[in-house]
Amino acid sequence: MGVSISFVSATTEELDRAEKDPSWAGQFVCDLYGADTYPMPGRLYGGPDRSFAGLQFLFDEAEMSLEFVMDGFQILEDGTLFGWTAEQIGSVARELRATSWETLAAHYDPERMAKEDVYPNMWRFDPEGRRDGLEGAYDGLVAFFGEAADRGLGAFMNFSF
Numbered sequence: 001m002g003v004s005i006s007f008v009s010a011t012t013e014e015l016d017r018a019e020k021d022p023s024w025a026g027q028f029v030c031d032l033y034g035a036d037t038y039p040m041p042g043r044l045y046g047g048p049d050r051s052f053a054g055l056q057f058l059f060d061e062a063e064m065s066l067e068f069v070m071d072g073f074q075i076l077e078d079g080t081l082f083g084w085t086a087e088q089i090g091s092v093a094r095e096l097r098a099t100s101w102e103t104l105a106a107h108y109d110p111e112r113m114a115k116e117d118v119y120p121n122m123w124r125f126d127p128e129g130r131r132d133g134l135e136g137a138y139d140g141l142v143a144f145f146g147e148a149a150d151r152g153l154g155a156f157m158n159f160s161f
Contacts, residue, residue: 002120003161005068006047007084007144008032009153015083018075018156025075025083029156044153046144051137053119058134061107064099066092072157082157086149093149096142101135108134 008029010018018025032040048055052068059066071092072082084092108131110123123130148155 002050003052003159004047004049005052006049006158006160007045007148007155008158009044009148009151010083010156012086012154015085015154015156018081018083019073022075022077022081025156026081029081029158032156033158044144044148044151044155046140047157048137048141050120051134054113054123054130054134055104055137055141057113057116057118058104058107058138062099062104064095066095068157069159072155075156080159080161082159084155084157086152086154089145089154090149093142093145096138096145101138104138105131105135 014028018028032043048068056066056068071088072084075081075083110127110130113123114121144155
């Protein structure tokens with residue numbers, strides 16, 4: 001299965017409750033992902049999944065401020081659930097919309113990524129396919145953050161390992 005990051009949209013009220021009652025939040029998000037109608041109607045979802053570390057490498061090289069495992073606020077003490085406010089989502093959406101894939105792709109270096117053990121260290125195997133996977137994950141993030149920002153939503157970030 002591997003390590004992955006995913007996002008699901010959240011209202012300000014849900015995030016406030018999650019901050020006050022982490023056990024509620026853990027169950028609520030579990031229910032969102034386990035619903036028979038996943039994705040639930042009207043609920044935005046997306047994420048870089050297993051591409052998070054590769055994208056983070058590109059973000060860092062392009063000097064973007066987004067940091068998956070540092071942004072947001074921790075909800076569960078085990079580090080698996082974070083909340084992102086509507087303001088944070090809006091800020092990230094603006095940065096993502098202002099940064100083209102070509103800007104990030106200029107920093108794609110499969111040899112260096114492999115040497116630095118960027119998860120999931122498979123960059124030397126099918127480097128063009130891996131690059132295409134990162135592009136798809138980036139496009140998905142731009143869409144998720146953009147739509148969530150346009151709707152004034154925050155998000156839950158699930159960090160699975």
